[in-house]
Amino acid sequence: MKEVTLKQIAENLGISVTTVSKALKNYTDVSKKTKALVKEEAKKLNYKPNVFAVNLRTKESKTVGLIIPEVVHHFFSSVINGIIEEAERKGYLVIILQSNESYELEKKQVDLLISKRVDGIMISLANDTVDTSHLLEVKEHDIPLVMFDKISKLVQCSKIIINDRQAAYNATKVLIDSGCKKIAHFRGALLPQNSIDRFLGYKKALEDHGLQYDSSMVYMCERVDYEDGRKAAEKLLADKKEVDGIFAITDMAALGAMTVLKEHGIKVPNDISVMGFSNWFLSQAITPALSTIDQPGYEMGRKAFKLLRKEMKAKKAGVVLPPQTKVLDTQVIIRESTK
Amino acid sequence: MKEVTLKQIAENLGISVTTVSKALKNYTDVSKKTKALVKEEAKKLNYKPNVFAVNLRTKESKTVGLIIPEVVHHFFSSVINGIIEEAERKGYLVIILQSNESYELEKKQVDLLISKRVDGIMISLANDTVDTSHLLEVKEHDIPLVMFDKISKLVQCSKIIINDRQAAYNATKVLIDSGCKKIAHFRGALLPQNSIDRFLGYKKALEDHGLQYDSSMVYMCERVDYEDGRKAAEKLLADKKEVDGIFAITDMAALGAMTVLKEHGIKVPNDISVMGFSNWFLSQAITPALSTIDQPGYEMGRKAFKLLRKEMKAKKAGVVLPPQTKVLDTQVIIRESTK
DNA sequence: CTGAAAGCGCTTACAG
DNA sequence: CTGAAAGCGCTTACAG
Numbered sequence: 001m002k003e004v005t006l007k008q009i010a011e012n013l014g015i016s017v018t019t020v021s022k023a024l025k026n027y028t029d030v031s032k033k034t035k036a037l038v039k040e041e042a043k044k045l046n047y048k049p050n051v052f053a054v055n056l057r058t059k060e061s062k063t064v065g066l067i068i069p070e071v072v073h074h075f076f077s078s079v080i081n082g083i084i085e086e087a088e089r090k091g092y093l094v095i096i097l098q099s100n101e102s103y104e105l106e107k108k109q110v111d112l113l114i115s116k117r118v119d120g121i122m123i124s125l126a127n128d129t130v131d132t133s134h135l136l137e138v139k140e141h142d143i144p145l146v147m148f149d150k151i152s153k154l155v156q157c158s159k160i161i162i163n164d165r166q167a168a169y170n171a172t173k174v175l176i177d178s179g180c181k182k183i184a185h186f187r188g189a190l191l192p193q194n195s196i197d198r199f200l201g202y203k204k205a206l207e208d209h210g211l212q213y214d215s216s217m218v219y220m221c222e223r224v225d226y227e228d229g230r231k232a233a234e235k236l237l238a239d240k241k242e243v244d245g246i247f248a249i250t251d252m253a254a255l256g257a258m259t260v261l262k263e264h265g266i267k268v269p270n271d272i273s274v275m276g277f278s279n280w281f282l283s284q285a286i287t288p289a290l291s292t293i294d295q296p297g298y299e300m301g302r303k304a305f306k307l308l309r310k311e312m313k314a315k316k317a318g319v320v321l322p323p324q325t326k327v328l329d330t331q332v333i334i335r336e337s338t339k
Numbered sequence: 340m341k342e343v344t345l346k347q348i349a350e351n352l353g354i355s356v357t358t359v360s361k362a363l364k365n366y367t368d369v370s371k372k373t374k375a376l377v378k379e380e381a382k383k384l385n386y387k388p389n390v391f392a393v394n395l396r397t398k399e400s401k402t403v404g405l406i407i408p409e410v411v412h413h414f415f416s417s418v419i420n421g422i423i424e425e426a427e428r429k430g431y432l433v434i435i436l437q438s439n440e441s442y443e444l445e446k447k448q449v450d451l452l453i454s455k456r457v458d459g460i461m462i463s464l465a466n467d468t469v470d471t472s473h474l475l476e477v478k479e480h481d482i483p484l485v486m487f488d489k490i491s492k493l494v495q496c497s498k499i500i501i502n503d504r505q506a507a508y509n510a511t512k513v514l515i516d517s518g519c520k521k522i523a524h525f526r527g528a529l530l531p532q533n534s535i536d537r538f539l540g541y542k543k544a545l546e547d548h549g550l551q552y553d554s555s556m557v558y559m560c561e562r563v564d565y566e567d568g569r570k571a572a573e574k575l576l577a578d579k580k581e582v583d584g585i586f587a588i589t590d591m592a593a594l595g596a597m598t599v600l601k602e603h604g605i606k607v608p609n610d611i612s613v614m615g616f617s618n619w620f621l622s623q624a625i626t627p628a629l630s631t632i633d634q635p636g637y638e639m640g641r642k643a644f645k646l647l648r649k650e651m652k653a654k655k656a657g658v659v660l661p662p663q664t665k666v667l668d669t670q671v672i673i674r675e676s677t678k
Numbered sequence: 679c680t681g682a683a684a685g686c687g688c689t690t691a692c693a694g
Numbered sequence: 695c696t697g698a699a700a701g702c703g704c705t706t707a708c709a710g
Contacts, residue, residue, distance in 0.1 A: 005687060016697045021689065031695060048454050052395040053687035056702050061391070063455075072416040080410070084437075093455060096435050098423075115387050116402075116432060226624055259624060285565055285598060344703060355681045360705060370679055392703035395686050682709085693698085 004045040013041055024049075055117075063093045064308060065113035067123040069101045069150065074280045075297045076124070079148065082301020083122065090309060092119070101223065103128040110134045120144040120308045125152060127189045127223070144311035148304045150192050158307045159325040160300050164194045167293045167330040168201025169208075171275045172247050174291060174332060176209045178339040180245030180273055184217045186232045186257065188224045188249045195224075198249055198277065217241065221253045229256025237264060244272055245338075251276035251283045251292055258290070258337065273338040288336035296328050303328070343384040351380055363388075394456075402432045403647060404452035406462040408440045408489065413619045414636045415463070418487065421640020422461065429648060431458070440562065442467040449473045459483040459647045464491060466528045466562070483650035487643045489531050497646045498664040499639050503533045506632045506669040507540025510614045511586050513630060513671060515548045517678040519584030519612055523556045525571045525596065527563045527588045534563075537588055537616065556580065560592045568595025576603060583611055584677075590615035590622045590631055597629070597676065612677040627675035635667050642667070 006024075010017045015034070023030045023038035024047075041047075055061050066083060068076050080096060087094045095118065099106040106126045113121055114137065121138055124147070135155045138145045148160040175183050185202045188195030199218070206213045219235060221228035229248060233256065236243060248254035254276035258268055268274050268288055276283060276292035283290040303326055314321045345363075349356045354373070362369045362377035363386075380386075394400050405422060407415050419435060426433045434457065438445040445465045452460055453476065460477055463486070474494045477484045487499040514522050524541045527534030538557070545552045558574060560567035568587060572595065575582060587593035593615035597607055607613050607627055615622060615631035622629040642665055653660045 003687095007687075017688085018690085018697050018699095019695085022696090025689090027690095029695060034695080050395075050687050051454065051456055052391065052398070052400070053702090054689085056389070056391040056395050056704085057687085057689050059391070059702075071419070072411055072413065074411065077411040093434065093451065095432065098419075112432065115390060117390055226621065256624075259626070262626065282565065285595075287598065287601065342703095346703075356704085357681050357683095357706085358679085361680090364705090366706095368679060373679080389703050392686090393705085395688085395703085396705050398686075680710085684705105684707090686704090688702090689700105691700090694696085 003050070004042075004047045005050070006047075009038065009041050009045065009047060012045075013037060059117075060119055061117050062091055063095060063116070063118050064120045064122065064305075065095045065097065065109075065116070065118040067097045067099055067106060067109050067113070067121070069099050069124060069126050071096065071098045075149075075278045075295055078297025079124070079301040079304070082298040082303075083305045084301075085298075086302045086305040086309075090305075092305075099126040101126045101128055103130055107134045110138060114138065114141050114143065118143070120146070120312050122146045122148060122304050122308055124148050125150040125192065127192050127195075130191065142315065144308055144315055146304050146308045146311070148300055150194055153193065156323055158311065158321075158323045160304045160307065160328065161194075161325065162295055162300075162328050162330050164197035165201040165204070167295075168198035168247070168277070169205045170201075170330075170332050171277060171293050172202045172205035173209070174334060174338055175245035175247060175273055175275055176205060176211065178245075178269075178273055181211065182217070182241070182243050183211070183245040183247060184219065184236060184241065184243050186219050186221045186229060186246060186248040186253050189220075189222050195249060202247055217243070221249060224250040224253050226252045226256040226259075229253030230260050231256075233257035233260035245275070246272060247275045247277075249277055251278050251280035251290055254290055254292070254337070255280075255283075255286060258286070258288075268337050269339045275338055279333055284335060291335045291338040292333050294331040294333050296330070300328055342389070343381075343386045344389070345386075348377065348380050348384065348386060351384075352376060398456075399458055400456050401430055402434060402455070402457050403459045403461065403644075403651075404448075404455070404457040405433050405435045406438055406445060406448050406452070406460070407435065408438050408463060408465050410435065410437050414488075414617045414634055417636025418463075418640035418643070421637040421642075422644045423640075424637075425641045425644040425648075429644075431644075438465040440465045440467055442469055446473045449477060453477065453480050453482065457482070459485070459651050461485045461487060461643050461647055463487050464489040464531065466531050466534075469530065481654065483647055483654055485643050485647045485650070487639055489533055492532065495662055497650065497660075497662045499643045499646065499667065500533075500664065501634055501639075501667050501669050503536035504540040504543070506634075507537035507586070507616070508544045509540075509669075509671050510616060510632050511541045511544035512548070513673060513677055514584035514586060514612055514614055515544060515550065517584075517608075517612055520550065521556070521580070521582050522550070522584040522586060523558065523575060523580065523582050525558050525560045525568060525585060525587040525592050528559075528561050534588060541586055556582070560588060563589040563592050565591045565595040565598075568592030569599050570595075572596035572599035584614070585611060586614045586616075588616055590617050590619035590629055593629055593631070593676070594619075594622075594625060597625070597627075607676050608678045614677055618672055623674060630674045630677040631672050633670040633672050635669070639667055 023035045097109040145157040219232035279294040349359045362374045436448040484496040558571035618633040
């Protein structure tokens with residue numbers, strides 16, 4: 001099938017390419033009659049503008065990039081849906097790249113997006129990300145950038161986050177309020193800000209309620225997944241710790257922990273209460289249903305794109321916008337894994 | 340930051356744009372000395388070709404599209420990883436679009452990919468997809484197309500599939516071999532070929548082993564998810580069916596069923612054996628661990644891109660390749676949910 | 679070995 | 695209201 005071009009339409013109608021172009025874009029200086037004629041012909045020939053040419057002329061791709069640590073993750077997939085929803089409404093395509101929590105991959109993907117000349121980039125950092133020079137490069141290319149969820153305080157750009165410290169504080173408080181005195185924390189890797197913040201929220205809650213913080217009650221879940229939760233729980237049992245509550249950094253880690261506890265005949269919540277984080281879709285389905293913190297992923301995605309859009313518009317208008325940070329609310333969800 | 344162009348480099352070096360372009364692409368008719376000079380300057384200025392211009396000239400975007408019913412799904416995410424792995428190696432970017440099992444969305448996304456002029460499209464159909472005219476449009480635009488997993492027999496193009504009928508037969512046979520006599524099937528929607536094939540495999544296995552096929556033992560799981568599995572199991576219990584085995588179309592549906600059985604004090608596998616399909620990553624983690632069929636998602640993804648690549652190459656060379664269909668092997672995995 | 683020139687398919691400032 | 699012309703930044707057939 002031969003591709004239809006403006007030239008084609010112009011020739012068929014015996015008018016100029018200029019007029020055809022302007023007619024299709026509803027310029028005011030084209031007569032109604034001509035517009036109607038052109039549009040009819042375009043429809044008849046099923047004309048689709050050649051985006052390659054449009055991109056080159058307008059220096060815009062109407063495409064934005066999204067880099068995320070892990071796609072198969074309920075929270076991130078909610079974010080993705082929020083972003084796509086908003087982007088589609090504004091005529092943007094979203095290119096999704098997964099960093100697999102790897103700094104090296106993340107760097108490559110940033111480069112790829114820059115070289116593809118996307119109009120803007122949204123990113124949630126990998127756990128491994130140690131420095132942010134690749135993000136400075138984005139700024140140098142004058143590409144609007146929005147960070148969300150897993151951000152770095154070192155990068156000057158707009159951000160959408162939740163108050164991880166407060167949310168973790170609330171989660172820990174659920175355990176305290178239900179009578180737990182010996183609360184362990186399964187934390188995430190050392191680098192990510194949200195893993196730090198959740199740890200600090202946990203610690204603060206203990207201190208505010210007269211419970212002694214004990215660093216040996218903090219277990220590491222590097223990848224914050226099911227397997228890590230299992231391992232941490234096994235270590236905790238091997239350590240013969242006296243524990244009556246666990247606050248895990250993610251629902252998956254909590255689920256891994258609960259499975260191990262079950263295997264050892266330890267009852268949740270009677271012997272040990274368990275609190276998760278992020279409200280994974282199956283958290284209400286497992287037995288006992290997991291108490292957790294709900295993160296507004298969809299909302300976060302929508303807000304992230306809206307912020308990016310604002311910056312893309314500003315750039316086009318030659319305006320410089322000061323970076324802004326939006327903090328979204330989280331919600332405590334109490335189910336069966338806590339008393 | 341001003342973007343660096345070939346012209347820029349040419350001016351700096353006092354040579355022509357033509358020579359710069361050829362030097363960077365290692366044309367044989369450029370002197371070694373000039374090449375070295377050009378490359379050095381390009382590196383110094385951090386030159387990146389403008390893809391918009393390259394696309395327009397070469398009529399290629401080095402980008403392929405992928406449409407998938409659901410990203411947050413272990414099987415599909417394996418496929419995605421396989422595709423991206425192979426695509427990256429060949430310098431292609433993959434645009435992933437999620438149809439959410441909706442025919443309307445799928446059509447829109449096909450249109451979007453066509454209008455973005457991707458070099459090729461890979462697709463796994465939505466459950467709702469009733470006709471395939473949107474795929475014919477892809478062929479009309481002469482864009483290479485590969486279908487995988489959820490395919491339509493009506494579309495003339497290359498395909499990568501598993502032998503769903505045989506795999507379901509094998510799954511059912513596991514139940515039969517372990518002594519089950521009254522085997523229910525939780526099937527998928529009526530349209531998708533793989534849902535039909537799995538049903539047929541189930542039926543055939545019963546018949547081959549002297550068990551009566553009974554249509555009232557077949558329950559519908561429209562979205563083949565956890566919730567559907569729960570509902571089907573509840574209906575089955577409400578029907579007071581005598582059942583000693585369930586073959587569910589997906590692991591998620593199987594998990595939903597097992598949860599309901601547990602809630603009713605029914606033991607798996609002692610009272611009822613359960614067989615899943617697709618080997619979801621948590622299937623080995625749940626209690627009892629789920630017996631299932633392993634689908635080679637990663638492999639499927641790699642093969643899908645390779646096939647697409649072959650067709651893209653053929654198109655460029657002006658050759659027409661006959662469509663081919665590859666059938667991948669599956670594997671029976673026996674864990675604790677079957678005797 | 680080097681380069682002038684045409685052209686990919688659009689958009690838009692400008693002239694009439 | 696219409697259109698000729700320039701130009702976005704490349705690639706490549708062709709001439710020298």
